[in-house]
Amino acid sequence: MHTKRRYSDLIPALIFLLPGLVLFALFFLGPMLYSLRISFFDWKIVHPDQSVFVGFRNYQRALSDSIFQRAILNTFAYTVITVAAKMILGLGVALLLNQRMPGRTFLRVAYYLPVITSWVIVSLLFEYMFNGQAGLVNYVLKDILRLIPKDVLWFADPILTLVPIILLDIWKGIGWAAIIFLAGLQAIPAELFEAARVDGANSAAQLRYITWPLLGPTTVFLVVVLVIGGLNAYVPFQLMTNGGDPMDLTHSVLTLMYEATFGRIDFGYGAAISYLLTVFVFIVSLIELRLMRQQAV
């Protein structure tokens, strides 16, 4: 009697889910699987039936390509630095915004505003600010603070190019991490802090023994999501490096994929790169979850 009711209760639910599932299958699952198929071919776009099956050759070519390796390095360094900065600074901002103070709501909005700005617009803005000959940053560093003797050509150097890109992402992402941390902070019952104060704990001890452990799930969520976002970085890289300038040394994995697919019409190679990234993201996420679970225990 009980089981029967469960099954027939499910049917309306499944029917309601059907349109969503159909759309998901058509626009996500289908193209993903088709793209996987493309990655094993030397794909011809006008006559796909004439595509030549090459097995794993596209993957081997990517893994042995020094440009691809450099792109992985760039993406990895970018992810590590931006995620760490956003987590630390985001937590700091959240702790501050959790205090009762005048203008708190305004400040919360102000910190969140960068999150909703357009990637394209702020990328161009940072590009202007870091302009090698007429940019604001050079002006401040050279003429006002007198920290550097000559203009720094930010975008002419393969490593310095990453500085505006990383700073942009951190600036844009702190607000998001802060709001998520804030939600986590507000879920911690106030009695715990009172009890701790009674026991003589100062702010630092409270942070270490109450706040941090209870923020566990929030932290795990943020790290996983931020890392996935970081590894998928595309817009700021594409706009500020014009696809890897100088000398293909500033690619991110996705700008390289874009160039292979739409620049050189090598669809198979581009698909292989995208799947290598997918596998990498998947493995990284698994490792993160495993590590976080161990720490929580």
Added chain:
Amino acid sequence: MKTNRFVWMLVSLLTVSATLLAACAPAATPTSAPATEAPAIATEAPTEAPTETPEPVTIQYWHTHSDPETAQLDQVIAAFEAANPGIQVETSRYAYNDYKTALLTAISSGSVPDVARLDIAWVSEFADQDALVQLDGNLPDFDNIIKDTFPGPLSTNYWNGHYYGLPLDTNTQVLLWNKDIFEAAGISAPPATMEEFAAVACTINRSAAETRYGYAQGGTYFWAPAPIFYAMGGKVTDEEITTATGYVNGPESVAAFTMLKDLYDQSCMSPNLLGGGIATDAGHAEGTYAMIIDGPWMVDIYKNNYPDFEVNFAPIPTGPDGTTSSVVGGEDVVILEGTANQEAAMKWAAYLLTPEAQKMMAAVGQMPTLASLAGDPAMPPYFAVFQEQLKTAQARVPHPKWSDMDNAINNAYQRMLNGDQTPQEALDQAAEEINALLQ
């Protein structure tokens, strides 16, 4: 109880069916594939109602024209439709950066435009992918049409023994010199030879109090140094496009790049070309760059952004053997494989090459590819120096792998500017990389 559950199921079924059917409403046959990150601005051309026609045919024309050019294009379309009742032309306008992606998406999904205006460097690439219709032998009157076109622009349509497009508009680069800066430095005329050019670039630099450069290039991609490269006798490959050894790293090519590197080392050429500096057009108008090398579009750009600035053009200085040269740019018009209206598409493409259509587009800065129109009084006056330069300008290598070759030369240029390699070493490496692409 049972009725309740039955009613729930009925409600859910009806809701879902209604949603699905509403989504499927206008079941169009070939729908264009959703562009990925490309916001397509589709414009409808003013169409004339066909009078008595067997079946009105609509062809799709894709392009990347600017605002004034698009407005003029609509006039050309109106004239074409008046002369060809039964054919209507619909246009889709794209931003240049999104254009190649949009075309490739359309080709992969099978719903291609009938006609498209393509960058000359892409024609061999698309032809190699079998995406373009062969025109020689297929387009009516093809041989007559191409007889009047400039050889440089025409050659960009040639791939593997056949022609896959018609040269639509052409351009080249010439020297722009800032008269005020020149006169302040005591120089009355632009340099006529490369030696004078190098000397003038450095003289102007040293004579200025604030940061100023005698010459600036837009970047290190091949298009930027190409005019100087070709004027000094440089070549990328041999005529038959079989090897780059002895050509891109030959003595003339190395001499050209060595001159540029010396200008850079002596701060006569601005470091903006490595990326992230002041743009050449702004710098030239504001007096930071005394000379730049650029194309006919600068007239409109300066009219809009620096209306008080007086543009001065001069031919590219002559190389060691006394001749000038430059690089050919422009667009070709192609017909995409898979078009359902090939005959109408060919009529439209052929019409774009008639003197009437070419003169109309010339009024908005599109330089005609018809040799018979050179010196025509209907042309804007500033065309003269460019059309003169076009007589000696050379096309870049018409090969599907050209963008990789461009990249090889680009990287070589960067390496020599950074001091990682000498110009000879850098170009030797470029030659090897280009040879690998020619296999």
